Amino acid sequence: xxxxxxxxxxxxxxxxxxxxxxxxxxxxxxxxxxxxxxxxxxxxxxxxxxxxxxxxxxxxxxxxxxxxxxxxxxxxxxxxxxxxxxxxxxxxxxxxxxxxxxxxxxxxxxxxxxxxxxxxxxxxxxxxxxxxxxxxxxxxxxxxxxxxxxxxxxxxxxxxx
Amino acid sequence: xxxxxxxxxxxxxxxxxxxxxxxxxxxxxxxxxxxxxxxxxxxxxxxxxxxxxxxxxxxxxxxxxxxxxxxxxxxxxxxxxxxxxxxxxxxxxxxxxxxxxxxxxxxxxxxxxxxxxxxxxxxxxxxxxxxxxxxxxxxxxxxxxxxxxxxxxxxxxxxxx
Amino acid sequence: xxxxxxxxxxxxxxxxxxxxxxxxxxxxxxxxxxxxxxxxxxxxxxxxxxxxxxxxxxxxxxxxxxxxxxxxxxxxxxxxxxxxxxxxxxxxxxxxxxxxxxxxxxxxxxxxxxxxxxxxxxxxxxxxxxxxxxxxxxxxxxxxxxxxxxxxxxxxxxxxx
Amino acid sequence: xxxxxxxxxxxxxxxxxxxxxxxxxxxxxxxxxxxxxxxxxxxxxxxxxxxxxxxxxxxxxxxxxxxxxxxxxxxxxxxxxxxxxxxxxxxxxxxxxxxxxxxxxxxxxxxxxxxxxxxxxxxxxxxxxxxxxxxxxxxxxxxxxxxxxxxxxxxxxxxxx
Numbered sequence: 001x002x003x004x005x006x007x008x009x010x011x012x013x014x015x016x017x018x019x020x021x022x023x024x025x026x027x028x029x030x031x032x033x034x035x036x037x038x039x040x041x042x043x044x045x046x047x048x049x050x051x052x053x054x055x056x057x058x059x060x061x062x063x064x065x066x067x068x069x070x071x072x073x074x075x076x077x078x079x080x081x082x083x084x085x086x087x088x089x090x091x092x093x094x095x096x097x098x099x100x101x102x103x104x105x106x107x108x109x110x111x112x113x114x115x116x117x118x119x120x121x122x123x124x125x126x127x128x129x130x131x132x133x134x135x136x137x138x139x140x141x142x143x144x145x146x147x148x149x150x151x152x153x154x155x156x157x158x159x160x161x
Numbered sequence: 162x163x164x165x166x167x168x169x170x171x172x173x174x175x176x177x178x179x180x181x182x183x184x185x186x187x188x189x190x191x192x193x194x195x196x197x198x199x200x201x202x203x204x205x206x207x208x209x210x211x212x213x214x215x216x217x218x219x220x221x222x223x224x225x226x227x228x229x230x231x232x233x234x235x236x237x238x239x240x241x242x243x244x245x246x247x248x249x250x251x252x253x254x255x256x257x258x259x260x261x262x263x264x265x266x267x268x269x270x271x272x273x274x275x276x277x278x279x280x281x282x283x284x285x286x287x288x289x290x291x292x293x294x295x296x297x298x299x300x301x302x303x304x305x306x307x308x309x310x311x312x313x314x315x316x317x318x319x320x321x322x
Numbered sequence: 323x324x325x326x327x328x329x330x331x332x333x334x335x336x337x338x339x340x341x342x343x344x345x346x347x348x349x350x351x352x353x354x355x356x357x358x359x360x361x362x363x364x365x366x367x368x369x370x371x372x373x374x375x376x377x378x379x380x381x382x383x384x385x386x387x388x389x390x391x392x393x394x395x396x397x398x399x400x401x402x403x404x405x406x407x408x409x410x411x412x413x414x415x416x417x418x419x420x421x422x423x424x425x426x427x428x429x430x431x432x433x434x435x436x437x438x439x440x441x442x443x444x445x446x447x448x449x450x451x452x453x454x455x456x457x458x459x460x461x462x463x464x465x466x467x468x469x470x471x472x473x474x475x476x477x478x479x480x481x482x483x
Numbered sequence: 484x485x486x487x488x489x490x491x492x493x494x495x496x497x498x499x500x501x502x503x504x505x506x507x508x509x510x511x512x513x514x515x516x517x518x519x520x521x522x523x524x525x526x527x528x529x530x531x532x533x534x535x536x537x538x539x540x541x542x543x544x545x546x547x548x549x550x551x552x553x554x555x556x557x558x559x560x561x562x563x564x565x566x567x568x569x570x571x572x573x574x575x576x577x578x579x580x581x582x583x584x585x586x587x588x589x590x591x592x593x594x595x596x597x598x599x600x601x602x603x604x605x606x607x608x609x610x611x612x613x614x615x616x617x618x619x620x621x622x623x624x625x626x627x628x629x630x631x632x633x634x635x636x637x638x639x640x641x642x643x644x
Contacts, residue, residue: 073556427603442587465610
């Protein structure tokens with residue numbers, strides 16, 4: 001079987017463990033954030049899901065206060081990465097192979113919440129969908145689906161990536 | 162505003178009206194179906210959504226009993242078309258401009274249910290997502306997102322397309 | 323290295339070998355074709371590429387003579403499958419994991435040529451793009467990109483799939 | 484006809500005019516670039532095409548020197564925007580509605596060239612594909628297709644957007 005039944009998708013990492021892993025391995029995610037206000041923060045980890053919040057500042061905005069496309073792409077990609085990591089643990093490095101994003105509406109503000117749902121978590125591939133909502137009015141501003149390649153899990157469980 | 166708030170997405174056509182419209186305008190959808198068992202049938206219409214059932218027969222199966230990719234593509238496309246039609250009425254002809262489909266698992270049987278959710282219904286574009294589940298075990302077998310172009314609604318409301 | 327340099331992409335199967343493989347393993351591809359006129363036929367195999375012709379008949383047409391979306395999807399999928407098979411040989415069974423298709427124009431006729439170009443041929447994934455042109459006027463009618471999962475090549479080279 | 488024949492796709496803006504337009508309307512594109520070395524620069528404008536160069540610096544790199552996904556997304560999006568603008572002129576504001584990107588290989592260096600080809604330039608929608616190549620070895624590192632919505636061209640031809 002090249003997949004895990006979605007009904008059995010229990011997370012194996014806590015928010016605190018994920019935060020520590022990301023700070024150590026991907027410090028650039030929140031590089032340049034205003035002091036005390038990380039650009040990307042984990043809101044919740046659930047069975048087969050993860051949600052994150054983007055606090056956009058001037059670096060992420062287009063004229064008129066619209067959050068830029070690359071910023072929404074990054075939000076989708078990071079939320080998906082966190083969701084997968086939360087369910088396979090820090091022993092493997094997932095790589096984005098495909099991301100398809102639909103831009104639906106101009107966000108009403110710079111605070112966007114992303115909810116990622118794992119559609120498939122196989123041995124080699126994970127497929128996810130991500131909904132992005134403006135917190136100002138709850139409207140969906142963008143939607144993405146993405147595929148991640150998962151390397152063979154031959155590393156010892158305490159390997160440091 | 163180039164969009165309808167999703168909280169206001171009320172269907173304007175019933176299942177019966179949609180069935181009559183499709184039989185008249187797209188008889189090929191169920192052409193070749195076994196007598197009394199349409200290949201594609203509408204299960205439900207909801208606020209911003211529609212669901213359909215595929216009863217695959219030998220024409221749609223690959224060796225081993227797997228439903229073929231083009232058949233799942235057609236299921237996604239038809240369900241999306243019905244969902245949009247149900248909410249804009251039979252006065253306009255939506256055209257598929259983009260469809261992105263992820264194949265997740267081999268279906269356990271030939272009966273697949275599709276649920277389409279409208280993500281955006283604008284004046285010119287509609288964006289939807291479609292989940293396809295095998296009825297045998299409830300597992301998602303494929304997931305798609307699609308964009309439809311909606312022509313200018315200048316036709317009189319009782320025009321026959 | 324999880325990839326083959328594209329400059330070294332030499333085909334390992336001829337058109338005749340591919341035709342025999344498809345007739346034996348996928349007879350449904352041309353099932354129902356008019357006598358002596360296969361719906362799908364291979365035009366050419368090149369370094370990192372393959373091209374096929376679709377001869378659409380009434381089964382594939384929408385009112386007005388337009389080739390249906392599922393038919394164009396199938397053309398893209400089959401051409402990609404043939405291109406990959408031509409370069410990895412008949413020892414492995416590639417499976418479509420993602421296909422993204424853009425519909426550009428209504429085809430002027432029912433004869434469509436598809437050209438598939440391999441963008442990446444890795445150990446585990448192949449990524450391709452497919453251009454589909456109406457032979458009547460040479461205009462591109464649809465364009466697709468697709469990803470295929472390639473199973474571990476542990477089978478003996480003369481295995482029959 | 485909702486499209487321009489691709490054989491007639493002549494650019495209507497020069498590189499200099501495009502550079503001035505982008506500096507005035509999208510100064511954030513090259514904000515933060517090292518002095519005298521813009522991150523994104525236009526290489527060429529052709530019939531139905533445009534090419535741009537990315538000079539990635541530390542802001543765009545992941546550990547190991549890999550150009551980040553959001554940076555490649557931005558490169559694809561900007562190149563597509565420039566290609567469309569070059570062919571419809573500065574009178575209309577195209578908006579990205581969909582972008583699908585496949586990541587193929589880790590780039591060998593931080594200099595990436597993108598070539599955008601317009602597949603369709605209609606009244607309401609433009610569809611493009613973008614190939615991204617590492618200049619170090621000429622290998623394709625990513626490939627994208629994208630759709631842009633073009634607003635009604637009712638503005639006077641000398642309108643300033």
